[in-house]
Amino acid sequence: MDFPFRLPLLAEYWIELVLVWLGFGTVVGLLARVIFPGREPSGALGTVLIGVIGAVVGPLFMETVCRLEGFNPISLLGFVAALGGASVVLVLYRFLLLIISDHLPPQPTEEHLAPPPEYPPPPPPYEYPWPPPPTA
Structure with missing residues (x-):
């Protein structure tokens, strides 16, 4: 099936990249919430946001500190780093709420x-x- 409209390849690449990071961040955020359960007023959007921030911060920290060659953030090591980053972000969020x-x-x-x-x-x-009583 041929669509009449096709996005440029660069736009398709960025859309795919954003969707992959949103999915990766969602899984990481959900796992961070399972590891650190609590009652914050953030809901599903907060979980995704914490996961995405952690999925960016964790691998960035890992790549900066460890200086690994060819480090892929979407890998098992990147997942562990993202989970650590999301856990740190979640603890900081709770501290800020406190x-x-x-x-x-x-x-x-x-x-x-x-x-x-x-x-x-x-x-x-x-x-x-x-x-009625009788009258006199």
Whole structure:
């Protein structure tokens, strides 16, 4: 099947590269969350972002410090380096949240979320005696 529109090869290369790094970063971020479980308000996007940053920082650190020839970041050694980078980024993120949480308003407690107190039930309606009392 021939498509009427084709991207230039350089654009296809960059799109493929971005998708590979997003997938690689997602897997690394998920594994970092499994290794360091916690309750941060970041969600799925935060997990992917931490993974992608770790997947860039870890191999970059490995290549800079160890000066390996022909180091491929998308390999088993690159994966371990990316997992280490994502773990460091996750720990720094939690530390930053800890520092910032001192300046945030307090989280609502059970007392704040409890329903309002119930009012006492209304008195029963007045019952008229029947038959009416005889009049004098």
